[in-house]
Amino acid sequence: MASGQRGSPQDLNTCLPRILLLLALLVTSAEGSAFSLKECLVLPSAEGSTVSCHGATEFPSPLPADTVHLSVEFSNLTQLPASALRACPRLRELHLSSNRLQALSLGLLASVPRLRVLDLTHNELRGLPPGLFRSSAALRTLVLRDNRLQAASARWLWGLRALGHLDLAGNRLRTLPPRLLTGLRALSTLDLGHNLLETLPSDLLWGPRRLQRLHLEGNRLRRLGDGLLAPQPFLRVLFLSDNRLAEVAAGAFRGLRQLDMLDLSNNSLSSTPPGLWASLGRPARDMQDGFDVSHNPWVCDKDLRDLCRWVHANRHKMFSPNDTRCAGPEALRGRLLLDVAELGSL
């Protein structure tokens, strides 16, 4: 399976070196900062201050007025006062991962209109106040991964005109409301993986102008319909692994012009309809990354001819060929799909 290729927001990756740099600077600088925030390191710079707090028991205060980057992570914060950010109107990045936040106040972000990155990974959020982001027209990256979100409201995400990366993975979403992404025109990566989704509204992807990566793995989806992907012809990466897909509609991939990665592994597919594969891979173009259809109960009879032909033509881009086997009919049970395809014996 190819899910190891998933991307993560770069901001998270740059966090550790930054903290180490802070430590180094603190050790070498004789003067402490003008602000003495318990459990926090403050690094002033021409751009504005960076404040990093670990194990803080309360939200740090007072914050330097020129704070542009604030991290309060791996602490046990259970709440943030609505006024917490009022002191730092220039804030661009806010990292609050690994706390115990259960709710956010409606006005929290009103005073930080330049915020570009908000990371709330691994908290205990059950919902968001509708309208939370109405002043967040500059936000590019929003990470809500590993919370307890359920029953999403269409109004949660209003105002996020510049949002490029939305991560809602690892929550408890069962359904999504229509028009959830309306207005998120700049969205290029959407991660809805590892929720409890059984169906998706057919208009889900109306809104973004050019979605490139879509993560739906680890849900309970049973069917992929014709219309879902239609608004996104430039989709490059599609993860649908670890669902319960038993059916993919014949037109589900129609119109996809640039798909370079498709993961359908570990579903309940026994067959695919004629024409499904026509728009993907060879002969039209090579997929750059590849595809995975392993761990499905394929029934290798004449109804699988279309898939077999396509797999054969694109075998140089196939992941997990050894785990892609026929579950039936009895005579072919356990045979590699690729071998059956090679023989052209269907």
Ligand SMILES: *[C@@H]1O[C@H](CO)[C@@H](O)[C@H](O)[C@H]1NC(C)=O
């Ligand atoms: C947070 O709570 C956990 C569990 O109660 C505890 O083990 C941990 O030390 C606490 N962390 C901080 C920074 O207070």
Ligand SMILES: *[C@@H]1O[C@H](CO)[C@@H](O)[C@H](O)[C@H]1NC(C)=O
């Ligand atoms: C298939 O997906 C289920 C969840 O839907 C997971 O529990 C299981 O480990 C996966 N199996 C493989 C072989 O990846």
Ligand SMILES: *[C@@H]1O[C@H](CO)[C@@H](O)[C@H](O)[C@H]1NC(C)=O
């Ligand atoms: C292919 O799969 C079989 C059965 O699952 C396993 O016994 C064998 O070791 C695998 N071969 C390779 C090269 O991975």
